[in-house]
Amino acid sequence: MPRGRLLGWAALAFLFVAVLLPLLPVIIWSFSFRWPYPNLLPEWSSRAWDYVFSQSTMIDTMVTSIELSAVVTLLTLLIGYSTARALGTREFRGKSAVELFILLPAIIPVISAVMGMQGVFTRLGLSDTFPGVVIAHVVFALPYMVFGLASVFKNYNLEYEQQARTLGADRWNVFAHVTVPGILPGMVVSCLFVFVVSWSQYLSTIIVGGTAVRTLPMVLFALMGSGDYAVASAVAIIFILPVLILLALTSKFLAGSGVSSGVINEP
Amino acid sequence: MSYLDLKGLRMSYEGATKPCLDGIDLSIEKGEIVVILGPSGCGKTTTLKLIAGLLDPIEGDILLEGRSILTIPSEKRGVSMVFQKPLLFPHMTVAENIGFGLRMKGVPKELFERKVDEMLELVKLQGLRNRRATQLSGGQEQRVSLARALVIEPKLILLDEPLSALDAELRLEMRELILQIREKYNTTIVFVTHDQQEAVMLADKIALMIKGKIIQYDRATTFYTRPRTRRVAEFFGWTNFIPATQRGKTVVCPFGEFALEGLEEHNGPICLTIRPEAAVVSPKGEGYRAIVRSVMHMGTRIDYEVESMDTKLGISLHSNQEYAKGDEIFFKFVPSRIWAVKCDDKSVCDNRVVWENTSPLQLASDGTKLQD
Amino acid sequence: MKEAKTWVMLSPTIIVLGVFFIGALIYSVLLSLNAFSITSNSSISLQAYADVLGDKHFVESLLFSLKIAAVSTLISIVLAIIVSMVLRKTFVGKRIAVFVYQFNIPVPHLVVAVSVLLMLSQTGLISRLFYQAGTLSGPSSFPLIVFDQNGIGIIVAFVLKSFPFIGIAVLSLLVTTTGDYEQQAATLGANAWQRFRHVLLPMMTPSITFSSILVFAYAFGSFEVPFLLGSTSPKALALLAYQDYTSVDLNTRPEAMAIANIITLIMAVVVILAYRRLDAVNKRGEAGHA
Numbered sequence: 001m002p003r004g005r006l007l008g009w010a011a012l013a014f015l016f017v018a019v020l021l022p023l024l025p026v027i028i029w030s031f032s033f034r035w036p037y038p039n040l041l042p043e044w045s046s047r048a049w050d051y052v053f054s055q056s057t058m059i060d061t062m063v064t065s066i067e068l069s070a071v072v073t074l075l076t077l078l079i080g081y082s083t084a085r086a087l088g089t090r091e092f093r094g095k096s097a098v099e100l101f102i103l104l105p106a107i108i109p110v111i112s113a114v115m116g117m118q119g120v121f122t123r124l125g126l127s128d129t130f131p132g133v134v135i136a137h138v139v140f141a142l143p144y145m146v147f148g149l150a151s152v153f154k155n156y157n158l159e160y161e162q163q164a165r166t167l168g169a170d171r172w173n174v175f176a177h178v179t180v181p182g183i184l185p186g187m188v189v190s191c192l193f194v195f196v197v198s199w200s201q202y203l204s205t206i207i208v209g210g211t212a213v214r215t216l217p218m219v220l221f222a223l224m225g226s227g228d229y230a231v232a233s234a235v236a237i238i239f240i241l242p243v244l245i246l247l248a249l250t251s252k253f254l255a256g257s258g259v260s261s262g263v264i265n266e267p
Numbered sequence: 268m269s270y271l272d273l274k275g276l277r278m279s280y281e282g283a284t285k286p287c288l289d290g291i292d293l294s295i296e297k298g299e300i301v302v303i304l305g306p307s308g309c310g311k312t313t314t315l316k317l318i319a320g321l322l323d324p325i326e327g328d329i330l331l332e333g334r335s336i337l338t339i340p341s342e343k344r345g346v347s348m349v350f351q352k353p354l355l356f357p358h359m360t361v362a363e364n365i366g367f368g369l370r371m372k373g374v375p376k377e378l379f380e381r382k383v384d385e386m387l388e389l390v391k392l393q394g395l396r397n398r399r400a401t402q403l404s405g406g407q408e409q410r411v412s413l414a415r416a417l418v419i420e421p422k423l424i425l426l427d428e429p430l431s432a433l434d435a436e437l438r439l440e441m442r443e444l445i446l447q448i449r450e451k452y453n454t455t456i457v458f459v460t461h462d463q464q465e466a467v468m469l470a471d472k473i474a475l476m477i478k479g480k481i482i483q484y485d486r487a488t489t490f491y492t493r494p495r496t497r498r499v500a501e502f503f504g505w506t507n508f509i510p511a512t513q514r515g516k517t518v519v520c521p522f523g524e525f526a527l528e529g530l531e532e533h534n535g536p537i538c539l540t541i542r543p544e545a546a547v548v549s550p551k552g553e554g555y556r557a558i559v560r561s562v563m564h565m566g567t568r569i570d571y572e573v574e575s576m577d578t579k580l581g582i583s584l585h586s587n588q589e590y591a592k593g594d595e596i597f598f599k600f601v602p603s604r605i606w607a608v609k610c611d612d613k614s615v616c617d618n619r620v621v622w623e624n625t626s627p628l629q630l631a632s633d634g635t636k637l638q639d
Numbered sequence: 640m641k642e643a644k645t646w647v648m649l650s651p652t653i654i655v656l657g658v659f660f661i662g663a664l665i666y667s668v669l670l671s672l673n674a675f676s677i678t679s680n681s682s683i684s685l686q687a688y689a690d691v692l693g694d695k696h697f698v699e700s701l702l703f704s705l706k707i708a709a710v711s712t713l714i715s716i717v718l719a720i721i722v723s724m725v726l727r728k729t730f731v732g733k734r735i736a737v738f739v740y741q742f743n744i745p746v747p748h749l750v751v752a753v754s755v756l757l758m759l760s761q762t763g764l765i766s767r768l769f770y771q772a773g774t775l776s777g778p779s780s781f782p783l784i785v786f787d788q789n790g791i792g793i794i795v796a797f798v799l800k801s802f803p804f805i806g807i808a809v810l811s812l813l814v815t816t817t818g819d820y821e822q823q824a825a826t827l828g829a830n831a832w833q834r835f836r837h838v839l840l841p842m843m844t845p846s847i848t849f850s851s852i853l854v855f856a857y858a859f860g861s862f863e864v865p866f867l868l869g870s871t872s873p874k875a876l877a878l879l880a881y882q883d884y885t886s887v888d889l890n891t892r893p894e895a896m897a898i899a900n901i902i903t904l905i906m907a908v909v910v911i912l913a914y915r916r917l918d919a920v921n922k923r924g925e926a927g928h929a
Contacts, residue, residue: 005730005731007725008725008726008728008730008731008732008733008736009730009732010725011722011725011726011736012732012735012736012739014722015722015736015739015740016739018799019739019740019742019743019799019803020739020742021758022751022754022755022757022758022799023754024758024764025754025757025758025763025764026750026753026754026757028764029757037762037766037767037770037778038766038767038770038771038778039767040767040768040771078651079651079652079655080651080652082647082648082649082651083648083649083650083651083652083653085648086645086648086649087649090641090645092642092645098649098653101653101656102652102653102656104656104660105656105660106853106856107852107853107856107906107910108664108856108860108902108903108906109856109857109859109860109861109877109902109903109906110860110862111860111862111876111877111880111881111899111902112664112667112860112899112900112902112903112906113660113663113664113667113899113903114663115667115670115880115884115895115896115899116662116663116664116665116666116667116668116670116896116899117659117660117663117666119663119666119667119670120659120662120663120666135655135659136659138655139655139656139659139660142652142655142656146652192745193745196745196747199747200747200748200749202749202862202863203862203863203877203881207884217747217749217863220749220750220753221749221863221866221867224753224756224867229757232753233753233757236749236750236753236754239747239749239750240746240747240750243745243746243747244745246745247745
């Protein structure tokens, strides 16, 4: 079908322009010393990258971001696991209400909740602390973990576990040898998205964390404000790199993920 | 020229080494119910999809009422299809599903309602008119799907394994419905199945498709009297295969000489095939002597594996007389239930007893179907 | 017995969200009603709401945010449907296309905003290309896409993130579930447009509705993107709230909270409307409509 082919190539071209082209100026800026208008190419230099990798504050910020998102992911998994399992494998009265409730942090914009959150956290002594930011991120990430895992459990056959128990496996063994391998791909995908949710948080980190926690998005934001696009671009690239690497790793791990993962993604 | 003609259809899927359909020729008359029967695998459903226009063949032609329909898109062919899964549109009611094709044609409301009601009555689902499609039982879904395909008065209806998902009772109901439809509307129906029983219940003619080729195309009873090759015989419950030699028009084997009608004159090896019901117990000392090697109770009949003159045979006797393992048994063959087939690609016939496809069909000695 | 266990399983999430999220919302409401006043004598009052609703900046921002959210969501839905419909058929390069399609989903909004700025600002890459091609005399001749009054740059940034998000869910549906139904419809005489309109679109609607709500919610309440790409006026709603919250004058706190709560209320209404509509479509059959 020649017309179908043409449309396919048109779609591909459109996607390249819409998705990949905007990254071009970012990459170019990151390698520039100056890039005055109207030049198409800048005065090349690696000063932005040198700066980013030499500054200890930058390294600290990167480490903080990674630590933060990792802890948030783990915590969200621990908190959300049993809930997801209940939603995915059981029917009960009030289920829709519970689902709506858990969905709320994903629907209600961060700005609406985060100021009140700051107030509550201050009273609890969590404001301006790392744990406080962790909790804030967990709150916004939970819907994605719960619904992601729940959808995995929907396709999960409980009878495998029942079978294992009849063969003498105790609860821990059932979990380790039957449940985890059964849900692993979907669980990894959910964790990945929660990581991204936490990684991308700006408002909650800055309001709840104040000066105590400095993450990459905050640095990026500040740099854009300062007008130093070169360094900002370098930071932006560093900002998305871990996410892209994680994505590449997990999509090798889950053949055909993305389109077939059936997990809710972050908007 | 028949109503539907398939000429030399060849079809292959990407990456496959062998073609899925390897030159299919078939002629179907108007008002016939033809079944394409064959083991599970590709080919049968593919044939239906080719006729429906959902796939394009690599080679070959499809003619409807004498005219090629290959270039006509699916929605304009006038060929409707009922898939294996009923595929009722989940967001519509039963009435909306049935009337879908009418709506696509732009049929005015009054006519629409009338035709939908007519169909609902035919399939006996009047009370479910406004039920959502997702709230029906399997059997009900199947009937709605059939009604939906029928209401647009297609030139041809294609059914993909219509009865396999149903239990015995529903199967009989659906069978009645399909026969009723043919009688009332004189619809031409082509359906595919891997189930011999299903085919025999409904077909005017059966086309046996194995490995992408149609091996035999005949009335159902013919398969039980004159299978063309060993493969066909095995598929239709001819249990015994005995190496034999053909001389002219007679076949010689350890059990004697048999003159078989309809055989081409030939000298050489051939395979004698005998139905298990062909054995009749004879008085002691007469006929062939055999020792019973194994016994399988099958309800009204008992299947025995016996050995006679170094040949293994499977025979099926009425259960009012029982033999045990090791017993001596005397029997004769009813000549009309003996046939000879080519051994397909093998030139040597090996002696085997094949029980897998014994049919429920009871045949009289002249090959006509007995009442169940 | 089983019910009890279910609720135990649900409890960690419910408790965490109950305390820290619902607690936050409640606190926000209380603060907006001036319940913790430290300055004046005051009692609980709706003064903050009155002030906010009467402020024309607020109304301006509200309409601006609504417009941006609605426009970007609509464009995203259309693009998602078109691209997914094209991509569901196999063709050479399809794998790359699907990969690029999903690429933006894990990319943070902030980065997309940055790249939109560097691309489409008056000194951005596109402007430079046009200048080099001779069709532009200087940066100010390039149309104001970023930092403009209409928020076009903001809309572009949202669309770039949102259409793949909606689109991947649609594509997944098209590739798995709907194919058979389309074939069935074809054998019943439906042409390509009819198949799309009567079979595909209805089957895609629940999925599209759900992802659109998430997309709309984000766009409506976003802070980072309008901050980077917006002009000084009109400001997006989130910016207004933030401004009031971080101002030195503590009296503006209740107003910040009031704005936050109004945002919450609006989102609640949007969700209810959307699901009412979905439910109405669902319940049609049971009510006996033909």
